[in-house]
Amino acid sequence: MILSIFIQLLINSLVVGAIYALVASGFSLIYSVNKFVHFAHGATIAFSAYFLYYLFSVLGLNFGFSIVITVIFSSLFGYGMNYFVYGQLRKNKTSSVMLLVGSLGLLILIESLTLILFGSNAKRIGLMNISKGIELGGAFITPLQIVIIIVSILLLVGLFVFTKKTKLGISMRAVSDNESVAEIVGISSKRIYSWSFIIGSALSGVAAILIGLEHNLGPTMGTNLMIRGFVATIIGGIGSVYGAIFGAFLLGIVETFGVWYIPSAYKDAIVFSLLLIFLLFRPDGILGHRRKEVK
Amino acid sequence: MKKHNSRIQIIFILLFLTLISSTACQITPGDETVSESTYYIGWLGALTGTGTQWGEPALRAANIALDDVNNDGGINGKELAFIIEDTQSLGSITATAAKKVIEVDDVPIIFTHSSIESLAAAPIAEQSGTILFGSATSTPDLTDAGDYIFRVTPVNREGELIAKTLNDEGYDKIAVITEQTKYTTPIRDAIVRNYNGEIIVDEIFLSDDVDVRTIVTKIKSGEVDAVVLLPFDLTRIMQLIQMLKEQDVDAQIFGNAAFNTGELIESLGDSAEGMKFATLFIDDNDPKIASFVQRYEGVYGPIPNKAHTLDAASKIYIIADALRDCNEDISCVKQYLYDIKGLETVSGTLTIDENGDADKKFSLKEVQNGEIIFTS
Numbered sequence: 001m002i003l004s005i006f007i008q009l010l011i012n013s014l015v016v017g018a019i020y021a022l023v024a025s026g027f028s029l030i031y032s033v034n035k036f037v038h039f040a041h042g043a044t045i046a047f048s049a050y051f052l053y054y055l056f057s058v059l060g061l062n063f064g065f066s067i068v069i070t071v072i073f074s075s076l077f078g079y080g081m082n083y084f085v086y087g088q089l090r091k092n093k094t095s096s097v098m099l100l101v102g103s104l105g106l107l108i109l110i111e112s113l114t115l116i117l118f119g120s121n122a123k124r125i126g127l128m129n130i131s132k133g134i135e136l137g138g139a140f141i142t143p144l145q146i147v148i149i150i151v152s153i154l155l156l157v158g159l160f161v162f163t164k165k166t167k168l169g170i171s172m173r174a175v176s177d178n179e180s181v182a183e184i185v186g187i188s189s190k191r192i193y194s195w196s197f198i199i200g201s202a203l204s205g206v207a208a209i210l211i212g213l214e215h216n217l218g219p220t221m222g223t224n225l226m227i228r229g230f231v232a233t234i235i236g237g238i239g240s241v242y243g244a245i246f247g248a249f250l251l252g253i254v255e256t257f258g259v260w261y262i263p264s265a266y267k268d269a270i271v272f273s274l275l276l277i278f279l280l281f282r283p284d285g286i287l288g289h290r291r292k293e294v295k
Numbered sequence: 296m297k298k299h300n301s302r303i304q305i306i307f308i309l310l311f312l313t314l315i316s317s318t319a320c321q322i323t324p325g326d327e328t329v330s331e332s333t334y335y336i337g338w339l340g341a342l343t344g345t346g347t348q349w350g351e352p353a354l355r356a357a358n359i360a361l362d363d364v365n366n367d368g369g370i371n372g373k374e375l376a377f378i379i380e381d382t383q384s385l386g387s388i389t390a391t392a393a394k395k396v397i398e399v400d401d402v403p404i405i406f407t408h409s410s411i412e413s414l415a416a417a418p419i420a421e422q423s424g425t426i427l428f429g430s431a432t433s434t435p436d437l438t439d440a441g442d443y444i445f446r447v448t449p450v451n452r453e454g455e456l457i458a459k460t461l462n463d464e465g466y467d468k469i470a471v472i473t474e475q476t477k478y479t480t481p482i483r484d485a486i487v488r489n490y491n492g493e494i495i496v497d498e499i500f501l502s503d504d505v506d507v508r509t510i511v512t513k514i515k516s517g518e519v520d521a522v523v524l525l526p527f528d529l530t531r532i533m534q535l536i537q538m539l540k541e542q543d544v545d546a547q548i549f550g551n552a553a554f555n556t557g558e559l560i561e562s563l564g565d566s567a568e569g570m571k572f573a574t575l576f577i578d579d580n581d582p583k584i585a586s587f588v589q590r591y592e593g594v595y596g597p598i599p600n601k602a603h604t605l606d607a608a609s610k611i612y613i614i615a616d617a618l619r620d621c622n623e624d625i626s627c628v629k630q631y632l633y634d635i636k637g638l639e640t641v642s643g644t645l646t647i648d649e650n651g652d653a654d655k656k657f658s659l660k661e662v663q664n665g666e667i668i669f670t671s
Contacts, residue, residue: 005516008542012508019506115343119351122530124562133541140542216562218530220344224503259509264500265475 004138009256011136015145017252018152019211021245023229024236025155026203028244030078031233032176033196036096040081040106042226044201047110048074048208049217050118053125063127071205078201081106082194090193107223114219123217148210155203156245163241168195176239231275237285246286250274334370334618337396337405338377339389339412345502345528346384346409349431352599353408353607354379356591360611360641370618375611378402386415393419403625404614408607410434410477417444426629428614430606434477438650445632445651447610447642448603451478452657453551453573454485457523460571460659462491466521466547470496470514472535476527482551483525495519500531507531511538514546521547529553533562540566547571557597560665567662575602576658576669577643587641605642612640 027041051073055066085102133140163169174182175192183189215221228251229244236247251274258270278285338357341350357377364375378400380392389407393416396402404426407413413429414436420427421441429437429444433451437444461469471494473483480499487494495517498510514522522539526532536548550572560567577584587608591598598604613635614628621627635647646654661670 002516005512008512008515009509012512016506016508112343115347119347122348122528122533122558122562124533126562126564132543135543142541216530216533218345218528220503221530255506256509260512264498264504264507264510267504268501 005260007137008139009260010253011139011141011145013253013256014149014249015141015214015252016256017249018149019207019214019225020228020232020251021152021155021248022148022203022207022210023225024232024244024248025159025241026200026207027226027229028233028236028239028241029159029172029203030196030200032239032241033172034086034099034193036099037103037230038200039100039103039226040110041200041204042222042224042229043107043110043114044074044077044081044222045204045208045211045225046217046219046222047077047114048205049125049212049221050114050123052209052212053118053123053217056127057123057125067209070209071202074205074208075198075202078197078204079194081201082197086193087190090190111219111223118217118219125212125217127213144210144213148214151206151210152245152248155206156242159241159245162199168192172196228271231271233285234275235278235285237287240285240287243285243287250286332373333376334373334623335376335378335400335402336614337393337400337402338379339382339392339396339405339416340379340408341384341412342379342381344383344385346382346411348528349600349603350382350384350408352595352604353430355595356587356598356604356608357406357611359587359590359594360608364611364615367615370615370623375615375618377406382407382409382412382415384409384411386411389415390419392416397423397425403623404428404628406430406607406610407432408603410437413437413444413446414440414477417441420444424625426625426632428610428632430610431478431600431603434481436477438652440651442651443629445647447606447613447640447645447653448575449653449655449657451481451485454482455489456573456657456659457482457549457551458486458489460573461486461521461523461549462489464547467492468495468517468519469521469523470494470517470519470546471498471523471525472496472510472514472532473499473525474527474531475499475501479525479527479551486523502528502531504531507535508538511535511542511544514539515542515544519546521549523549524554525551526553529556529559533559536563536566536570549573552600552602555601555660555667556599557667558599560662560667568665569662571659571661571670573657573659575606575643576656577602577605581643583639583641584643602642609640609642609645613638613645 030038048070052066052070055061055069056063085106086099089099089102133142163173171187171192174187175189179189232248232251233244235250236243254274255267255270259267340354341347361375369375378396380396382389382392389412396405397419405416405420407416407429408431410432413432417427417440421443424443427444429446430448432446432448435450469492471483471486473479496513524532548570552574554572555574579585588598617628617631621631632647635645638645643655648654659670660667
């Protein structure tokens with residue numbers, strides 16, 4: 001493999017990994033606190049991306065204003081899902097399996113809603129004109145792709161600081177580790193559930209903006225991204241937010257370099273093979289083991 | 296034990312997500328109340344999933360035709376109506392839907408609008424003596440499907456036309472990128488059979504693939520003269536074209552009939568300039584065609600996949616005329632369809648051969664100055 005191709009594949013890996021990290025970080029944050037798989041997270045990303053499309057491309061609002069509104073919208077959307085659906089299910093003392101079923105229902109509902117409201121045709125936000133990227137050792141990268149990578153790295157750092165240094169972050173970790181003990185020391189798990197959805201969904205809003213600018217929009221895009229985000233979360237260590245981000249980058253690298261050597265049609269086989277390897281030999285994921293030691 | 300259970304849960308979740316991603320979500324529109332004063336025909340089309348961009352405009356066009364038929368007295372005084380089933384572009388769901396409309400709703404005729412649907416429904420229709428009339432159905436595999444199987448769209452020759460153009464215009468090294476569907480794979484096979492140069496990159500990707508960057512890198516490193524893109528769903532291909540420009544790949548782009556939509560120019564802007572694609576020939580100056588297109592676009596905006604969407608409407612008019620002429624006798628309707636030679640329709644002149652296949656002309660289109668025009 002010549003050097004320029006290697007650099008290009010590395011750049012591709014980082015961009016893909018960063019996109020998966022954006023999906024996995026919010027998903028993992030919600031999972032770590034709530035202890036159930038919030039399937040509708042991917043659909044939230046897709047719906048928020050369409051929301052941005054509507055504000056910017058249809059209504060013609062200022063882009064800066066549109067992205068702020070999109071992040072607020074996705075936060076409220078996540079909060080609403082927790083309050084109106086999961087909160088009601090929790091009131092009835094339903095099991096995490098029922099919450100999972102509820103999230104499947106939400107996923108299907110949101111995808112259908114997206115299809116009804118925006119139609120089936122591919123949409124493009126079109127902020128920037130399509131033009132040649134920046135050359136880097138014979139490879140190319142666009143300014144937007146640089147932004148995606150930087151935002152993902154900042155998220156990794158930001159989430160680390162948030163969960164380690166802020167009162168809310170520490171409370172989230174407490175509920176995540178042991179809900180009953182957290183309640184005894186005065187932490188309201190109900191309040192923390194809500195905050196996890198607000199922050200996790202705000203992250204999905206950021207993901208929606210960047211993915212929406214980089215990719216074309218399709219009503220089912222969220223589910224496809226969710227599969228990658230979910231796999232990244234397991235590889236990274238389920239329940240560990242930064243583990244999920246590391247997992248996302250590893251997945252991006254393996255997937256991109258794998259497809260260079262074998263046909264693209266087998267990309268899913270690469271992803272699921274990696275997952276299987278982790279399930280068999282390291283079921284706690286990359287950072288899961290370390291988390292266990294802390295316990 | 297707990298760890299074992301969580302692994303099983305993970306595998307279950309992934310299987311479910313994969314299933315969801317390929318089927319999208321299902322809306323079941325087939326709840327019509329059966330009435331004696333109505334003549335029902337089954338409509339099997341994609342209303343959700345990746346095929347919606349074909350199925351939705353087809354149903355809209357068919358509904359315009361249906362209104363015309365009913366305003367013109369219907370079928371011997373009866374209102375003509377569809378029993379609509381969403382196929383999600385999946386063969387298995389189409390087969391179930393075909394059995395339902397034929398065996399439960401007892402319809403004598405079914406309409407399909409893609410190769411996937413027509414292939415899945417054809418054996419069921421043939422066995423029960425139900426007429427299947429397909430549009431946007433170009434697979435060669437349907438030719439020998441039986442006596443009751445007809446189509447208004449001809450066997451695909453887009454691949455042959457693209458290969459001929461590549462040969463004539465002297466492109467020596469090409470890349471062929473194909474979405475894995477029953478519609479696009481035969482086009483790719485035809486190009487491989489008929490192209491005289493060297494195919495440097497020959498990639499097939501899945502419809503739900505979220506990233507096409509490595510394919511773009513393969514194309515770039517192959518230093519090809521032309522890139523042939525064969526999508527069913529434009530989403531990924533638009534992304535791929537965008538990335539080719541970003542990677543400074545200056546190769547001529549060729550495509551299939553999926554490119555035949557204003558959406559492509561709207562989304563890609565100047566990047567769409569010069570792209571060439573093969574599609575069915577539609578004479579925009581034909582007053583019958585122009586009038587129908589104007590009515591469609593007056594309500595729904597630019598008509599996507601023009602030739603195939605118009606085909607979906609033309610088969611409604613044809614079947615209505617056949618049912619009236621034959622006084623609803625299905626054997627007679629079957630013969631009526633076989634006898635169609637040079638019929639002027641809203642999708643051009645139609646001839647149906649002894650296999651139930653349509654005969655129509657294919658042409659090459661090009662994006663020039665922001666407009667799609669026929670070049671041959």
